[in-house]
Amino acid sequence: MNANKFYKLVDDANQELYPGCKKISTLSFTIRMYLLKCLYGWSKASFTALLELLKEAMPNLNIPVSFNKTKSMIKDLDLDYKKIDACPNNCMLFWKQHEKDEQCEFCGASRWIEYPEVGYHLEESKKVHKVPAKVLRHFPLIPRLKRLFMCSKTADTLRWHAGRRSREGRLRHPTDGQAWKDFDAKHPDFALETRNIRIGLASDEFNPFRTMSLSHNTWPVVLTIYNLVYLF
Structure with a gap:
């Protein structure tokens, strides 16, 4: 972690959530809100809408104004993870020199699961969107x-x-x-x-x-x- 980012987070940890609040800091509140989003599957839009409502109801709250601002703060903590596509049969990772491969070089399995796009205007073209068949979530050590x-x-x-x-x-x-x-x-x-x-x-x-x-x-x-x- 960059030392400057770390010490900025230390400053954020000492910031009051609102004037006179001693029980919880801005950083602690933000992390707990992000945890609730992950636990209960809130969408990005709903998370941002909730932050906006809290800010509107309590203007003195010292909180991020959107999901992207919140995620940026979490990234500075180095608590984020990297998604790496994997072979559905666990043969290999589509990583480094294999990052753009479409099939497993060992078993030939496709990297993707294909689903038809939603929307009537796309039926003629029969467009599909690709979803990784298996994903490794890597938390850098x-x-x-x-x-x-x-x-x-x-x-x-x-x-x-x-x-x-x-x-x-x-x-x-x-x-x-x-x-x-x-x-x-x-x-x-x-x-x-x-x-x-x-x-x-x-x-x-x-x-x-x-x-x-x-x-x-x-x-x-x-x-x-x-x-x-x-x-x-």
Whole structure:
């Protein structure tokens, strides 16, 4: 993340939602509004209309005036994700040198699902619009790690295991475990730098819509930062 953007967000976090408001900041309110949009499937137009209504009813509210302004603020947090089209049979990603490919180079499956356009004036031309058959949503890791080190308290916590943990022989942190010690023995150069991040990876399939009548499923890949894990 650009440092100037980060410190601008710090300033936004200190801005009052309205004069005299101490409980919630402009940034916190905006993030929570965006979360509600994502959770309940609000359209961009409805989200903008709601912001406009709030601003009209309460002119002193210090909030973005549109969805695009809100999304710009979220992007500055580096909380956004990138959409990468994938083969429906999980063979490959349409990425980098394959970004413009129309078919999977391994199984030949089409990248797209084609639907007829809605509208009577398009029936003669039989135009279609293309929707990716499968999409990978990638949350970039490096900007998020950089952001952790931009906060002095978080940066200190990431290095807590190196000098401040108890060495009384009890398992209080992953660094006390045998797996951590074996990794350090195998990669001593990595272990010497206390700022290095230890990450655990896990993945599992689930249906995000909580109904078995839909065949849609999601495979989230979750990364856990072991530096921040405490066991008591």
